[in-house]
Amino acid sequence: MISSGAPALSAEGLGKRFGDRVAFEDVSFEVAVGEVFGFLGPNGAGKTTTVRTLGTLIHASAGSAAVAGVPLTSNNEAAIRRRIAIMPESPGLYPRLSVAENLQCFADLYEVADPPARIEHALAAVNLSDRATDPCGSLSKGLRQRVALARALLSDPEVLFLDEPTAGLDPVAAREVNELISGLGHGGVTIFLTTHRLEEAERLCDRVAILNRTIRTVGRPSELRDRLFARALTVRTASPLSNPDDTFDGLPAVIRWRQEADGSYLLNVSDTTIAAPAITRALVGAGADLLSLGEAYHSLEDVYFALIDEDVEVRQP
Ligand SMILES: Nc1ncnc2c1ncn2[C@@H]1O[C@H](COP(=O)(O)OP(=O)(O)OP(=O)(O)O)[C@@H](O)[C@H]1O
Ligand SMILES: [Mg+2]
Secondary structure, three states: OOOOOOOOEEEEEEEEEEOOEEEEEEEEEEEOOOOEEEEEOOOOOOHHHHHHHHOOOOOOOEEEEEEOOEEOOHHHHHHHHHHEEEEOOOOOOOOOOEHHHHHHHHHHHOOOOOHHHHHHHHHHHOOOHHHOOOEHHHOOHHHHHHHHHHHHHOOOOOEEEEEOOOOOOOHHHHHHHHHHHHHHHHOOOEEEEEOOOHHHHHHHOOEEEEEEOEEEEEEOHHHHHHHHOOOEEEEEEOOOOOOHHHHHOOOOOEEEEEEOOOOOEEEEEOOHHHHHHHHHHHHHHOOOOEEEEEEOOOOHHHHHHHHHHHHHHHHOO
16 A cells, blocks of 8 residues: 555656667656556657566666555566556457456466456456456457456556557447546555546546656646736727727736737736626727637646757757
């Protein structure tokens, strides 16, 4: 058990290089017990290598970490492995064996206590009890991902690493896997999730890190939005304002404004609670027919592109 108050996962200046190639470096973060933590980044950013390092499959080149409350050292690898599970990028199941037989093999490998009970529990957790006798090779990709998740649950892990669990799944299958992950998170399992689906991260994760060899940012999706983007209000009117400068210039808490291609007005504001009523009054005063006034929304995708585009610009000579 992770001692109370201690994080489930922590990394401090963690790095991994293969020869001259740096997979990731100077990675520091903490994940609280029961948190669903998203790890996002472009192809080759170092996500899988981070999972493999924290999962004791490869050794770090620099820095320190603790996994499930246990310091990541060569002496502690077995102790860490007992407390975690990894669902890798490709499920790695035996296609000719049935779902239950596959789980039996892995239960033996992981030396879990009371395999029949654990297998039954894992199958029920991923809603696959009725497919136990189907050969894995005959299952759809979505169902195979669920078997892989069941396999990861066999050892009743405290920390679960999921490396792109919904890659290649259709929206319905992806949502089913997401619901399973969300349920596990609510059940107190700490989840470290890598994904390229930004809306999935936004929905599932308490906090996310954006990695591009180094960590570019860590926080709750809403915090990242606020950190990166100025607050803005979108105003729509029935017809264009005859004199928008007179209407918007000098209003309290309005920093600047511009008209968008669709005819709406985007106003950068320092405080929406001051700006919104002032804008409404100004529009009424100008005789405009206000259709809507709302906060401009930035998604996690906007945050991601803002950070990763910056990196691309930096890389250019
Ligand atoms: N065993 C290895 N030997 C040499 N280089 C490696 C090895 N494993 C990973 N790398 C390199 O480390 C970098 C990070 O790879 P990694 O697989 O961690 O990226 P990723 O973020 O998981 O990408 P993707 O989104 O494509 O899965 C890449 O440049 C990769 O080529
Ligand atoms: Mg990867």
